[in-house]
Amino acid sequence: MPTIARLAFLTAAIAAHAPSALAQGQCTPIRFARGASSATVSGTATNMDAGATSACFLLETGPGQTARVRLTRGGPDTAFTIPDVVDNQSDYQFKTKARTYTISVYQTFRRTPPGPFTLEVAVR
Numbered sequence: 301m302p303t304i305a306r307l308a309f310l311t312a313a314i315a316a317h318a319p320s321a322l323a324q325g326q327c328t329p330i331r332f333a334r335g336a337s338s339a340t341v342s343g344t345a346t347n348m349d350a351g352a353t354s355a356c357f358l359l360e361t362g363p364g365q366t367a368r369v370r371l372t373r374g375g376p377d378t379a380f381t382i383p384d385v386v387d388n389q390s391d392y393q394f395k396t397k398a399r400t401y402t403i404s405v406y407q408t409f410r411r412t413p414p415g416p417f418t419l420e421v422a423v424r
Contacts, residue, residue: 327356327402330421338422345378346414347407354406359421361396367423368393369403374417377408
């Protein structure tokens, strides 16, 4: 591969992973109480306008588990995204891999003001 093409490829690869790496540095790990299979987290969902950041959480799972992520409190425009899994949902269940998932909670529309939310996460 020519040097310029190689440099362009590496730059694109780094840029593609930079947002998730940055987000993980600002995300709160979801902690389960000993023996519990679910946990609840809360915060304020913003509309991501004008450089605002979403509420962000990290979920570490093993392979083959079933995870359910559900907004139990929030406005009608509050949603979450799990990159490479699902986008813009309020309730979602999926089979996990051995990895750490990033869950971002936000307001879906620009003019929606920030608002409180509660997110329930269960892993079985």
